[in-house]
Amino acid sequence: MNTTKTDEIINKNIDQQRISILMDWLKSKNIYIHSAIKLGKRDDGFFVYTEKFIKKNTIILKVPKNAILSPKTSLLSFFLDKTKIPSILSVCIVYMYEKSLGQKSPWYGYLQIMPDKVDIPKLWNHEKKWLKGTEIEYVGGLDISELQSAYNELILPFIKKNKEILNQRIFTYNNFLKAISVVRSRVFEIDKFHNLGLVPFADMFNHATNEHIHFQTFYNVCRHCGLIYCKHIFKLKKYKKTQYEDTCDMIVHNSPSAFDEVYNTYGTHGNDILLSRYGFALHKNKWDRISMSKIFQKNDMKSDRLLWWKLNGFNASYKMGLFKRYFSKNDIKNYFSSDSNNHNDKEIHSYHNIQYLFLQDSLFITFPSDPSSPLIFFIILLSLSHKLFKNLEKNTKKTNIYILNIIRLQLLYFHTGSIKNLKYQKYTTLLIIFKINKFLSNAIDSRLKKYNQTLILDNLVYENIKTQENKRKHWTKIVLQNEIDILNNTKKKCIKLIHKTKLILKYQKLYSFKIKKNYF
Incomplete structure (x- = not known):
């Protein structure tokens, strides 16, 4: 048997072991997965498929919010709550921290199946010049200066301040780049309490424009404790107590047939965003x-x-x-709020500038x-x-x-x-x-x-x-x-x-x- 064939068999066995570890971990965390849903592996990565036809509106995945990995569920929550570090960077910090713990991390079974990095253009070398003039360059997909600033101005000071619990040899700039590439490609918006977080198994579904499933969660929870009914809400306003299972769900939107790969959608993104954030592009992408x-x-x-x-x-x-x-009205509203926080406090010409930027876009x-x-x-x-x-x-x-x-x-x-x-x-x-x-x-x-x-x-x-x-x-x-x-x-x-x-x-x-x- 030649070396290449032997390596393929070894890698296949390793992949199966990683899948088994993940599935056992999901079960231990009371994460529900529909019996027809299976996880497979091919050359381009993991994928999810179904062994039989699944009806529309069927819930195929239920992840309790205490099982997600976010700045609120990690052991670092006490330290991160005291900072003003943006949510995406906070998720990156807890991801790096939990991964550094190895098998001691409560999320080890989930983290062990993650890739070391996602090969986004920001991490490319001489190949960046190939994308010169593309929309990827225009949206900043080749520029790494923003990540350098984030690491030097926010991540590094946090590491130094908490050096008793954070190993500086692990929290290096290069490791940060790898981590942020993984986190950005997998993060979900959870609710008002968690904000952003990693949802086990929900991130294993690949993207397609004709997706089968949609992500669903109850967003309007208490921003102080994450509950739907609590003393904070009770003090603020009248609130009818309801029985609600607080989970992140995947629900069938378009029924897959037996042995189809089951696709999610990452949004109505052109290849500029898909390659910049997720590390892939689509032929004849209708959102380009x-x-x-x-x-x-x-x-x-x-x-x-x-x-x-x-x-x-x-x-x-x-x-x-x-x-x-x-653009929907919400698209326009979000553009104005994201591009100009507190723009009401600025001169009126600043508001006109945002209008002009939107117009140019x-x-x-x-x-x-x-x-x-x-x-x-x-x-x-x-x-x-x-x-x-x-x-x-x-x-x-x-x-x-x-x-x-x-x-x-x-x-x-x-x-x-x-x-x-x-x-x-x-x-x-x-x-x-x-x-x-x-x-x-x-x-x-x-x-x-x-x-x-x-x-x-x-x-x-x-x-x-x-x-x-x-x-x-x-x-x-x-x-x-x-x-x-x-x-x-x-x-x-x-x-x-x-x-x-x-x-x-x-x-x-x-x-x-x-x-x-x-x-x-």
Whole structure:
């Protein structure tokens, strides 16, 4: 028997032992798992599957909250409660601490099955240059400075202050990087008491956009003690006592068939977040978006239009409902609260700055080839004649109707490919649509130049993805291919619409259909 075959058998036996240790530990902690649910192992990691069909709304996992690993359940809770360390870093600290205890940790059976690290791009070496210009770079997925600051300013002082119980040789910067990569990829939002935490077995389900299960927990518990009914709540307000089993559950949302892998969803994330946080990417990810705002920042454009956009763009877009397709009201609310804590205490221009940042973040092209409504609005603004722009400043209501009509026509063509609705539009409207697509096509060319020009997709060749470098090539190729396809497909549509609009304009001009008066 050759060495490779022997190693495979040994590794398979080790994996089975780790699964057995985990399952025994789960049972000891009164964690319920549906009898059909099983844990398996393959080359790319662990996965969960079912041995039979499971009905919708079936609970397949129930984890008591005293079994989760959080800053409130660890022995370090007494020390962490006295700090202002952010929740995600607190989870990282307790994870490192409990893991350092080995078999002495109450969570050993759970922690022993975890990977040493998740291979996120922040931890890559020379391979980072492959992702230059991608959305991963734009969201900070290659920049490690934030983690360096967090370690030096928050983690290290905590370690030094509690050196009697924390081994400084274990809490090194390199170990912190590995730990935070694991924690960020597995952490769940639990409730008001725990905030964030690691939920045993719930983190073993892989991600898919057509997921089978959803995570569910009772969030509004007492923030002082974690109970649903307690003396703290009783003192604050009238509260009807209810019998409730305080657990974190996985519930079937879309029934899996026998021997299907059972998938969870990590959220509506593009590959920028999936690779940056979870260490993988998806082919033709329907949540992929290509940001375009930085292209326009470096463009030589009319300053009066940019100033109007900065001061009025958010309110105008909101009133016209341009954000609705892409963001819920909660999305917008959360953006403002997360990007500007206590912004009410700041000068009013700070609030406008947050509006502008949100507005700029809404300038994107989505999979497979759809420019966002705010992006089209912004390009319309740049395409208007001086006279029409002045009218835009004077007559908001009438202008909104006009702009919405142009956005509707643009998106309708991109979705259907039909020019039926364009044929009978006025000359000025057609001219703006022509300019929109000319401008967008040029912007896409500029965006494509942001990618690593020395890296050709064909050069990312690998025989298998078992080695670390080949895995990184694999994920890079998926990310690059998806982003470049989105941009190229959008450009193709722009060029077609430019050509068709040009023909209609020539026809109208030839037969004197050009309007003599502007719409507004």
